[in-house]
Each structure stands twice: as structure tokens, then as C-alpha cells.
Amino acid sequence: MVLQAIKYTRGSLQILDQLKLPHAEVYDDIRTSTDAWHAIKEMRTRGAPAIAIVAALALAVELENIATKGELSQFGEEVKVFIEEKLEYLVTSRPTAVNLADAARKLKKAVEEAAKDDSVSGEAVKEAYIKAAEKMLVDDVQDNEAIGKHGAEWVVKNTEVGKSGQVSMLTHCNTGSLATAGYGTALGVIRSLHSNGSLKHAFCTETRPYNQGSRLTAFELVHDNIPATLVTDSMAAALLRLKGPSERIAAIVVGADRVAANGDTANKIGTYSLAIAAKHHGVKFLVAAPRTTIDLDTQSGEGIVIEERPGKEVTMIKGPRHDGASLDLQNVETVSIAANGIGVWNPAFDVTPAELIDGIITEVGVVEKGSDGGFNLQRLFDDTPLDKPSTIGGI
Numbered sequence: 593m594v595l596q597a598i599k600y601t602r603g604s605l606q607i608l609d610q611l612k613l614p615h616a617e618v619y620d621d622i623r624t625s626t627d628a629w630h631a632i633k634e635m636r637t638r639g640a641p642a643i644a645i646v647a648a649l650a651l652a653v654e655l656e657n658i659a660t661k662g663e664l665s666q667f668g669e670e671v672k673v674f675i676e677e678k679l680e681y682l683v684t685s686r687p688t689a690v691n692l693a694d695a696a697r698k699l700k701k702a703v704e705e706a707a708k709d710d711s712v713s714g715e716a717v718k719e720a721y722i723k724a725a726e727k728m729l730v731d732d733v734q735d736n737e738a739i740g741k742h743g744a745e746w747v748v749k750n751t752e753v754g755k756s757g758q759v760s761m762l763t764h765c766n767t768g769s770l771a772t773a774g775y776g777t778a779l780g781v782i783r784s785l786h787s788n789g790s791l792k793h794a795f796c797t798e799t800r801p802y803n804q805g806s807r808l809t810a811f812e813l814v815h816d817n818i819p820a821t822l823v824t825d826s827m828a829a830a831l832l833r834l835k836g837p838s839e840r841i842a843a844i845v846v847g848a849d850r851v852a853a854n855g856d857t858a859n860k861i862g863t864y865s866l867a868i869a870a871k872h873h874g875v876k877f878l879v880a881a882p883r884t885t886i887d888l889d890t891q892s893g894e895g896i897v898i899e900e901r902p903g904k905e906v907t908m909i910k911g912p913r914h915d916g917a918s919l920d921l922q923n924v925e926t927v928s929i930a931a932n933g934i935g936v937w938n939p940a941f942d943v944t945p946a947e948l949i950d951g952i953i954t955e956v957g958v959v960e961k962g963s964d965g966g967f968n969l970q971r972l973f974d975d976t977p978l979d980k981p982s983t984i985g986g987i
């Protein structure tokens with residue numbers, strides 16, 4: 593059965609509560625933009641692409657239900673203003689991932705287009721919004737499958753493939769079906785390698801403090817029967833030193849929350865240290881992200897706002913009681929794992945400089961740095977297919 597973080601039909605949206613995973617699969621109804629804002633803020637739904645899609649669809653459901661109750665304005669301009677205000681509110685839920693702001697910009701543009709004619713009805717503007725939001729859900733899965741294909745091809749072509757013709761990979765945080773509309777980005781590359789028969793073993797970090805790796809990525813890898821091993825974040829560098837047939841890491845592949853114009857990448861905290869270890873050990877370091885994660889308006893990592901989260905996410909840990917024999921799923925406890933009174937620094941993301949990144953895998957191809965040592969990401973948005981040699985930066 594396919595893992596679904598997002599369940600949507602016209603007028604109805606449910607999200608898989610990721611704070612209850614991996615021990616319970618509970619879906620929460622999202623009926624309004626306010627429901628979505630809180631679900632995103634609390635990280636019941638998370639992942640750069642997923643938060644954009646959940647926000648967009650939550651407003652679609654809100655609009656549909658307002659119309660069903662006969663409360664939608666008949667005037668297109670009034671519906672347009674309502675939509676714009678709701679999108680601006682939704683964007684405030686989490687600042688670092690650009691996908692949400694990018695989606696809001698595109699949805700506003702679709703609504704502006706629909707409302708150009710003063711005589712347009714509220715119903716027409718509502719329909720234009722809902723169609724644009726629903727398209728994001730469909731496009732994301734297609735983009736992720738393409739990312740998986742391009743990434744798997746690049747890894748096999750550009751890394752030291754084992755004698756078995758297979759590679760072992762390391763990934764960080766969760767970038768799978770639980771972070772997107774389906775299939776995943778970095779985890780999508782691992783899924784593609786696995787389905788091609790090119791994956792020897794997958795390693796995932798636990799990704800403290802929110803444990804998206806141990807709670808979510810391990811859940812997805814077990815669900816898909818992909819041979820995998822969980823390691824703590826502090827074990828990653830030591831893992832890169834191992835040269836055994838299964839442990840020899842061919843490449844690290846991670847997701848992204850925002851890729852700046854020069855390729856500097858904001859991603860889950862701990863990504864930067866993995867990139868440093870990869871450089872030291874001569875292991876390829878790859879970022880996998882759809883173009884909706886690329887922010888050409890932010891020139892470098894210096895311009896990326898890093899979300900800071902509550903200290904209790906570091907000092908407290910939550911899970912079902914285990915009596916030494918089995919889990920008591922009805923008895924979820926939160927326990928402190930730090931000294932009372934200690935200060936806490938809890939940035940949710942860090943920035944990996946472009947110089948530590950070997951390739952950026954997108955749905956239209958893999959971008960590598962050119963002879964000038966830089967990424968030319970504008971090429972991703974040009975009409976020229978990526979398979980043609982570019983003037984700046986080999987692609």
C-alpha cells in the first residue's frame with residue numbers, strides 16, 4: 593500500500609499526523625487555512641513540498657465549503673482579496689522552506705489572472721484557485737519520480753559502483769512520501785536506485801532533535817522493504833570511513849528547504865556537518881529538490897532565514913511506554929532528557945555552501961558546477977533542455 597501523507601478530494605483534506613508516527617497512523621481533518629497553519633507549525637505535516645501543498649489545498653477546501661454553504665461572495669474581486677489574505681497568513685507558518693511562499697505566489701498569479709475582468713464571478717475565481725492548487729498535488733508526484741530517475745542515473749554514472757553493480761547511500765531527515773505528495777525527493781532517489789536493482793543498502797540518520805529520520809524515514813524504508821540501517825547523527829562521519837561492500841557509502845543524498853541562486857542550500861540541521869564529512873572522505877554530496885525549492889531571488893545562503901524552534905524539542909522526547917517486552921501504544925509519554933535550567937539552541941535548519949555540493953538533482957535534470965566553480969541554476973528555468981551543454985556550469 594502506498595504511503596499517503598496527504599489525502600485530498602474536492603472539499604475534503606486529511607493529513608497523516610506525523611507526530612504520531614511511526615507507532616500510530618492517524619489522519620487529521622484539515623477544513624480551513626487556520627487548521628493548516630497549526631498543523632504546519634506543530635509539524636504534524638512537514639517537508640518543504642508537503643507544507644506548500646497542504647496549505648494550498650486547505651484553502652481550496654475552505655473555499656469549496658464556503659461555497660457549498662452559499663456563503664461565497666458573488667464578486668470575483670472579493671473572493672480574490674479573501675484568497676490573497678489567506679495565503680499571506682499561511683506563509684507565516686514556517687519561514688525557511690521556500691516552497692510555501694513559491695506556491696502562494698503562483699496561486700495569487702492564477703487568481704489575479706482569473707479576476708482580471710471586473711465582471712467575473714466569485715465562483716469563477718474560486719474554481720481557478722482550486723484547479724491551480726489541485727495541479728500542485730499532481731505535479732509534485734510527477735516531479736519526484738523524475739527526480740528519482742535523474743538522481744539514480746547520476747549516482748550510478750558518477751560514483752564508484754560496487755562489484756555487485758550496486759551502491760550504498762546515506763540520507764538525512766525525511767524526504768520521502770511523508771515530506772511530499774508522494775515518492776519523495778532524496779528518498780525518491782533511493783527508491784529509484786532500489787527499484788532499478790542498483791541499491792546495496794540505505795543508511796538513514798535519526799536526525800535529532802525532531803527525529804524525522806528514526807521516526808519517518810526508517811518507517812518508509814521498512815514499509816518499502818528497502819534494506820536499511822539507522823545511525824545516529826554522530827555516527828555518520830565514522831560510517832563514511834567504512835570500506836566494506838555494504839557500508840562503503842557511494843553518495844549522500846539530502847533534500848532541501850531552500851536553494852539560493854548560487855546553490856547554497858538550507859536543509860535540516862545536521863546537513864552541513866554531513867557535507868563537511870563527505871568532502872573529507874571524498875564521498876559525493878547531492879541535494880535533491882524540485883525547482884519549486886529553488887529561490888533565484890535569494891542570492892546566497894546568507895539571505896536565508898533559519899527557523900528556530902522551541903527548546904523543549906531538544907530537552908524532551910515523546911514515545912509510547914515500553915515495558916521491556918512490548919510497546920503500550922495507548923500510553924504515550926513525554927520525558928525530559930536534559931538538566932532543568934540548561935539553555936538550548938534549536939535551529940531547525942543549517943546552510944550548506946555550494947562548494948560542498950557535487951550536484952543538485954531536479955525534475956528536469958542534475959545541475960553540476962561549471963568550470964567557473966559555480967552553479968548556474970537559472971538554466972533550470974530556461975527552455976533549453978538540460979542535456980545541451982550550458983555556457984556556465986556543466987549540466
Ligand SMILES: CSC[C@H]1O[C@H](OP(=O)(O)O)[C@H](O)[C@@H]1O
Nearest residue numbers: 638639640767771847848859860
Ligand atoms: C522533501 S522535504 C525537504 C526538507 O524539508 C524537511 O524539513 P522539515 O522536516 O523541518 O519540514 C527537511 O529539511 C527536508 O530535507
